[in-house]
Amino acid sequence: MKEFQRYLLDRIAAANSHTLAVYRQQGGYKAIEKVLKTPLKPEDVITVMKDSGLRGRGGAGFPTGMKWSFMPDVAKDPRPRYLAVNADESEPGTCKDRVLMERDPHGLVEGCLIACYAMRAKAAYIYVRGEYRLSYDRLQAAIDEARAAGLVGKNILGTDFSCDIWMHKGAGAYICGEETGLMESLEGKRGHPRPKPPFPAGSGLWKSPTTVNNVETIFNAPFIVERGAEWFKSMGVPKSTGNFLCGISGHVNKPGVYELPFGLTARQILDEVAGGIWKGRKLKAFFPGGSSTGLMPASAIDVVMDHDSVKAAGSMFGTAAMIFLDETASIPQVMDVTLRFYDHESCGQCSQCREGTQWLHQMFHRIARGKGKREDIDLLVSLANGMAPGKTICALADAAAIPTLAAVKHFRAEFEQCVELGRDPLAPTHAPAPELQGAH
Amino acid sequence: MSQTPNPAPSSSPNPAPAPAAKPATIKIQVDGREVEADPKQPLIRACHDQGVDVPMYCYHPGLSPVGSCRICQVEVAAGPGQPSRVVAACRTPVSPGMVVQTDTPKAHETRRECLEFLLKNHPLDCPICDKAGECDLQDYSFNEGQGKGRSSEPRRKLEKRKSLGDVIVLDEERCILCSRCVRFFQEVTHKPQLTVSGLGSRSTIATFADKPLSGNYQGNIADICPVGALTLKPFRFQARVWNLSKTLSTCAECSRGCSITVEALRGKEVKRFRPRYNPQVNQHWMCDVGRFAYAPVTQPLPPEGSIVGGRLIGATIRGYNGLERVELESALAEIADLLRASSKPLVLLSPFVTQEEARAALELCASLGVAPRFVSPAPNNLKDDLLHTGDPCPNRRGLSDLGIAPIEPAAALTELASASAALLVGERVQALLGVAELAKLTTAARLVVLDVVAHDLAALDAALGVPTHVEKSGQWINVDGHVGVLNVAVPAPAGVAPLDRTLRELLEHCRAPAAR
Ligand SMILES: Cc1cc2nc3c(=O)[nH]c(=O)nc-3n(C[C@H](O)[C@H](O)[C@H](O)COP(=O)(O)O)c2cc1C
Ligand code: SF4
Ligand code: SF4
């Protein structure tokens, strides 16, 4: 693997990297200073973001500059506008935003300032996953410190730019990471996603124009503003620029969160970053970007890790949460726990999702316990096709259907074997996961 | 469900406010036909307005659209020849030139899938479900479903009969979580009482802190529940809905006069009052007081061998041995004599008499040389800012329009005490004056009563039975000048003639030469 330039995790090695003093020592708050003192016009900031080619890191890979430009013209629309930072990080396998929030919270604060300036937003709301207590505390401390230093609040750095940043603690629902569910939850309601249209830029938080971005997306903004679009584009591949945080988990020797450039193959990442499959075993399958992305067989290990290449290979880049499974893993067992998650987390509004996630889970559960029937396998496919794509209010139904279809496509023989034998030959010998009854 | 609004008021000198100006429309194409659509309404409305059936569960025309059940999917393209996609019609705005197809294989397939998911956990207890026969899940499954379940998983086990207060029982297993009931309290009464509790497939409908439902509008949620999850306690297991006859009518319990349907078992026994859509009066709703006012229209017959203490049938006069049944003709002659003998008989109408009956009463009074008045009790405390007016007189406006003056019960009783003869006319007239007070009148007063029930009044000289408001046709005028129609929903008992006819016959007798 070639040497590459790092920036995302550059600062976290320093002791007390989460404090304002250390952040400043490492060159922090220079980007917002550049914006305000030059001064750059908000449109100019959006242009730089567009030129950089940055794509959202929340899972869908939507171009960030373009998203920012969807906010309506202030001259024509007097409503206040908001930035919502999606720090609900709950996609199974994903744990990258946490590193940034715990170790470099001022980076996110500065990113919020730049995004709010560019979109003329009055305030940013950071919606933090409830279980992330340290993230919450560190971010709150960072906001307090920044406010005391005149970096958050009224007349930032003595200019007429004012911007507030507020924190909101989630209560542990995956669905509150879906951008419209997040907004409902922020407004104090149940996290039931809203049908689109209207899109958040037209009617978001409190019916005002809103942009929702992932933590890592916003975290990239100060770097781009300070170092320029050209610098950013020099990293990665033409359509997926910059670096990304790759959360590696599963049966590997060195799991963790790594900063990587786009364009490496999955094999390079597995062997050269994650230290290969553990215990001398062989790779069986991997999720390229969280459990909502289609499971890929070992034969796909040479896929290039960028948004378009993974898509072309039949899966999704997602949140770059790579989950590797070794040869001892049973795909029916994996799908049982995966669908158990979606069944548990569906908000329950849409018929297909509420009933479908449960149904798929019940079937995978049965098959994994050796109680499957021959016709179950085609039924799995038929049901998953009935749930997605685009048949429901939000993409959670798709998130359950996509891995189901991929698992049956690539590992049909294994499901058939479980059905024929009446047991799963690869079932773990330790006690199975408890039944879901009585879960909240 | 019938959606016929009442006819525009014609007989009222105070015409109803003109309907709002017609909204500007745009042109779209629905199933190959070019049609006009209201741009402020979702696509599903444009389809329904054209008589094109698009199924719906979570959508209800009286509530905000949430687009969650996903049954209303249709195929839509921005214009002819443009690529099409399947969308939820209830959350899709109409746009000019839009091409909508409701009847394509793709649209049917999407709806079939949706139904299959909805039936996955459904208990399929239609044989014991009150909703069977008017259930949208049944109907759409019949139209669009696949007829055969593919699930071998256990169905959800939830509470089958959870009481939500005095009016409603919830069957959690039947609920399809369309949230109509939740939105009803949020958006119509503006007093949220229900919520979805729990997540995903563990969701149920619940009241806040498990408190019973309250308020005068609870029954509506059983109407709008598309399945049999919410049932009315008074209606539970009372009738199979296909045995109910349905007759357009008007509620009698206040001067709003909500448009309703009277539903009677095999056309005989009133089982249910249900609101009927009327954009000018009650939208889709009615209050519980009106909904459950069956008692006044299901009066039992008097005890065997008795004339009083129940439904007044035929003609009765006081003879030497007390009250006795007589032929109508002789009763009419007797009453005519009695009225003519009095210099100024007091004529009091019930505020329940229809315009037609009131006109007949006016003719009779003209021949007697008196002016009738209608009994007007004080407002009750049921008034709210949704429908109930607090005025128990359903035809106050109509009677006033005919120049008939109101009189309060207390004043009427004072006049009665000194009257030589009095004619009390119409459904509930005794009850509104106060039966106990009427019973105190001395035998000096000569009382003629035309009412639905017979009471044992010392002063009573003659009584004729009249139909209830579900046994007659006619018109009332509501508080805002809108006409409310009454139709014969159940037949009046034998020996009870229409009141306007009785009054006209009485008029004939009054005009005829005196018998004695
Ligand atoms: C069920 C579901 C859960 C999601 N959870 C998250 C999440 O936890 N964090 C996140 O950033 N995006 C999540 N998303 C994606 C967001 O809806 C949204 O696309 C993202 O926050 C946009 O940010 P970006 O443009 O910066 O990528 C989720 C989407 C779905 C459908
Ligand atoms: S797709 Fe699932 S999670 Fe998303 S809104 Fe519908 S029911 Fe809720
Ligand atoms: S109880 Fe009826 S109206 Fe309420 S959510 Fe369930 S199905 Fe819908």
Ligand code: FES
């Ligand atoms: S009726 Fe349209 S989604 Fe329910």
